[in-house]
Amino acid sequence: MKIMQFLDQLSKVIEDRRDNPREGSYTCYLFASGEDEILKKIGEEAVEVILAAKGQGHQRIVEEVSDLLYHVLVLLSLKRVNLDEIEEELRRRHGK
Template identity: 65%
Template sequence: MSRLASLPLRWNAQGLLPAVVQDAETGQVLMVAWMNEEALRRTLETGETWFWSRSRQALWHKGATSGHVQRVREVRVDCDADTLLVLVDPAGPACHTGHQSCFYRSWGAFTGEAGEEQGSAAAQWEAEPPERRRVLDRLFAVIESRKENPPPGSYTARLFAAGEDEIIKKVGEEAVEVILAAKGQGDQRLIEELADLVYHSLVLLAARGLTLEELEAELRRRFRPSG
């Protein structure tokens, strides 16, 4: 309890503090819940988030049932000492709906109008940059690293050394493989060939000096509703 007692916290009249939970890696706000002293103590001791349910009047361990626990990296206190920020590594979606973040609905971009239940496609792209985008970010970072510092024996480094024409040829070959897989080689084979196509397309992107952000910007533009 010494660690908890040393925190200059200003609990509300019910003995609670709001806790904002944020993905430590992406910065995405995942959820907001309440903590009492016992929930905070368990969070600090176990390294996973615990909260206080005002409706059930009981402690709850995030992810105890679903397996979507939140492993705590750091707990911060705001300047007024009445709000907590909990930086976590989430093991799954934070929201009971299955969304990565509870904040998946958009009120609209300064329009004053509430969005649809799921938000527009563009709003979902912005509000939910989840694991799939994180994987692409990491993959592209590795590809760029192979371009700048080619290690011996690296297939990606060999592609860059062969030149842009060879990379373009590989993209074409992989596109054909996707078509053939889709025509009767089974779903798993199709997934594998699509992964190869995405990978070689990202190699081409890096070879041309383009960035993943430029590709994402074009996808966002296409997601915007017309008119």
């Protein structure tokens, strides 16, 4: 439960950045750059997760998966997909 609560909290900060652009925010930079840039970052971070898993060590996996999760949250916010919908879908599969 703890991780979903934290991701929810982070998502709310990301939504705030989406709706209230401000100087010096990487999240605002991503939203200003648009969908293609966000998708590109997700692709890059996914590759970095793979490389980390292929021998860069435990801590590197933690860092790269964190980067990937953050960028996925930015995409969900852009697309107005709520984290509750993801939880619902995962729970539905889990219950099968």
